Amino acid sequence: MTVGLEKTNLFKPITVGKNTINQRIAFAPTTRFRATDDHTPSDLMLQHYSDRAQTPGTLLISEATFISPRSGLYPNIPGIWNDKHVQGWKKITDAVHAKGSYMACQLWFLGRVGSPGLLKKHGLDLVSASPLYDSEDSKKAAEAADNPIRALTEEEIHSIIYEDYKNAAINAMNAGFDYVEIHSAHGYMLDQFLQPVSNQRTDNYGGSIEKRARMVLEIVDLLSETIGAEKVAIRLSPWTKFQGMKGDEDSVHPITTFSYVVNELQKRANNGKQLAYLSVVEPRITGGRDIVGLIGDLDISDVVGSNDFVKSLWKGAILQTGNYTYDYPEFSLLKSDVNGDDRTMIGFSRFFTSNPDLVERLKEGHELTPYVRHLFYANHNNGYNTFSNYGKELHYDSEAEEKKRPLSLV
Known part of the structure; x- marks a missing residue:
């Protein structure tokens, strides 16, 4: 046992929107492919989230969740676009609330990194801000599926928003979520609009920073009006080089682009539209990969970029994630x-995947159980609900758990 973190701010209450969260530890969005084939939340997911809500007052953020069929697709990822999805998620949020905890639904649109084959199967196009692939492999996959990437029209952009x-x-609120988190990070659709490496449009949604940020801010404004700004959050990853993003290598420095976005969010807060929180991904991590390795070998000199500029502009609650x-x-950083x-x-x-009681372990200084990356x-069920x-x-029995497939909650 080591010294716990009970005496740090990590275990002070914090106001997030209109709720008081008992501690400042959040279960960050964690994609795990345990939904059913029709994207309905499963029995495996119910146990997983319920177990991680066990310390009252914990904030859990759902895995990235598809907002519509055209927003994907990947297999066995949950959705939130129909009544069946809503009913399934409601069982999960009820279980989380029964433990005294809170939950946000992260809203996801893949854009150019969706599955061209699966989209084709459903009669859907592979789309993005501009007809630019994130890699040569993505281009080959799209061509093999006879579903080449194309740019969204302005009419389609308005429809998506x-x-x-x-x-x-609205469905997330009906499903009992306390918040929604707009996924605008890691090279997915909204990030594709924000960043010039993936957005070469010349219309109202491309070119200047103001136009590249238009889609994101229109979504923020619409959802703030629809469900209340205090229930809306957004995730950004200024320094990511994941899925074709360039981070600090781009012609437009990320601080320039993301300072504009964050400043616009703060302007809205100043005018009475304060978001629940702003989530930022630290430059130590990009997508699911560490920049500098795993535990114990971080060399800060290898990390390029800092999110200090975000905290200098944004005055509300902030969620920082990344290794x-x-x-x-020691947990020095x-x-x-x-x-x-x-x-x-x-x-x-x-x-949090391998330690369902992570909050208590951090508080008391208990040893952490290692995760099993290849089972993510x-x-x-193996490597998902097999941690205590x-x-x-x-x-x-590992073999028996590997035979346990997701069963629909509806």
């Missing part, structure tokens, strides 16, 4: 960031 995102947000366990059990002000939360994903994106609380021994 005012139909898909609005419907998903805060690199120096476990975590302590510095969470104690540096009175509005920072810290998100964990991989170690499986479609069975500290001091508890879970007996199970």
Whole structure:
């Protein structure tokens, strides 16, 4: 056992929207492919989220969730576009609320990194801000599926904003979520519009920073009006080089683009439209990969970029995520960031997967159970619900758990 983090700001309450969260540890969005084939939440997901809500007052953010069929597709990812999805998610949010915790639904649109084959199967096009692939492999896959990428029309953009995102947000509220989190990070659709490497449009949604940010801000404004700004959050990753993004290598420096976005969000807050929180991904991580390796070998000199500019512009609650366990059990950077002000939360994903009682382990200084990376994106129960609380021994048969497939909650 090491010294716990109970005396840090990590275990002080914080106001997020209209709710008081008991501690500043969040279960960050963690894609795990455990939904059913029709994208309905499953029994495996119900147990997974319920177990991680066990410490009252914990904030859980759902895995990235498709807002409509055209927003994907990947297999066994949950959706939030129809009544069946709503009913399934409602069972999960009810279980989370029964533990005294809170939950946000992360709204996802893949854009150019969707599956061209699966989209083709459903009669849908592979779309993005501009007809630019994120890699040569993506181009080959699209051509093989006879579903080449194309740019969205302005009419389609309006439809996605005012139909898909609005419907998903309303459905999320009907499903019992406390918040929605707009996924605008990691090279997915909204990031594709924000960044010049993937947006070469010359209309109202491309060119200047103001026009590249138009789609994101229109969604923020619409959802703030539809469900209330205090229930809306957004995730950004200024420095990511994931899925064809360039980070600091682009012709337009990320600080220039993202300072504009964050400043616009703060302007809205100043005018009474304060978002629940702003989520930012630290430059130590890009997508699901660490920039500098795993626990114990972080060299800060290898990390390019800093999100300090975000905190200088944004005055509300902020959720920071990205390899805060690199120096476990010292947690030096975590302590510095969470104690540096009175509005920072810290998100964990991989170690929340393997430690359902992560909140208590961090509080008490208990040893963390290692995660099993190669089982993250499986479609069975092994490596998903096969981890126990500290001091508890879970007996199970790996082969049997690998036969447990997701069953619809509806």
